[in-house]
Amino acid sequence: MNSDTSTSIPSAVTHFELHGGRGPFNAGFFRLMGPYLEASLRKHKRRVFAGLPREVVEIGSGVGANLRYLPAGSTLVAVEPNRYMHARLEAAARRDGVRLDLRERMAEQTGLPDNSVDAVISSLVLCSVQDPAVVLSEIRRILRPGGTFRFVEHVVAESGTPTRAAQRMFRRPWAWTFEGCSCERDLERYVRAAGFGSVIIDHYRVHTPFLPFNTHIAGIARV
Numbered sequence: 001m002n003s004d005t006s007t008s009i010p011s012a013v014t015h016f017e018l019h020g021g022r023g024p025f026n027a028g029f030f031r032l033m034g035p036y037l038e039a040s041l042r043k044h045k046r047r048v049f050a051g052l053p054r055e056v057v058e059i060g061s062g063v064g065a066n067l068r069y070l071p072a073g074s075t076l077v078a079v080e081p082n083r084y085m086h087a088r089l090e091a092a093a094r095r096d097g098v099r100l101d102l103r104e105r106m107a108e109q110t111g112l113p114d115n116s117v118d119a120v121i122s123s124l125v126l127c128s129v130q131d132p133a134v135v136l137s138e139i140r141r142i143l144r145p146g147g148t149f150r151f152v153e154h155v156v157a158e159s160g161t162p163t164r165a166a167q168r169m170f171r172r173p174w175a176w177t178f179e180g181c182s183c184e185r186d187l188e189r190y191v192r193a194a195g196f197g198s199v200i201i202d203h204y205r206v207h208t209p210f211l212p213f214n215t216h217i218a219g220i221a222r223v
Helices: 022-048 083-096 132-142 162-177 187-192
Strands: 055-059 075-079 099-103 117-123 143-154 198-205 215-222
Touching: 022 083, 022 143, 022 215, 055 132, 083 099, 117 132, 132 143, 132 187, 143 187, 187 198, 187 215
Parallel strands: 055 075, 055 117, 075 099, 117 143
Antiparallel strands: 143 215, 198 215
């Protein structure tokens, strides 16, 4: 897949800031916690990632947690700005027999051509992008008619619940530790407002010691 000119992004969305402490920490954290997170999210990923085509774009590929859901011999265009993740992602792609097209770019501007891909996936990513609305607009731009955006994300809890109180309490240290991740984003609202032709979303909870992380959605949005 070749790069092409893409729509410009707002000036507020500038660049990914590599941090010499948080970057390596997060790469190690998600490598270490990968099996635990996978056990919590597996059934939802299996459902929304079922039947992926042989070429997929993933925003925020991290250390390669979703490579196992790609068909053998397929290609992953990985949009991952945190270069501290890259070595583990490349090793995982070699292990799983996936051809990796790794792009050190932000999801707000993938550089991919209009109407060029059939599927975009994300998991635990829209919480940390600078502007979810711009990212979703970019996803719609690069998807072909009939293409799908498949996602598994954690979201803001309902007002008045203990989880919502924890999200409010820990929002600043959480965002600092996890490189801008917000545990208070209403990502369902963002996806439904993004202009997709159809959107199917399921709500669920995972039960972890990380209370702000417990409320989730999984779904498929079609152009």
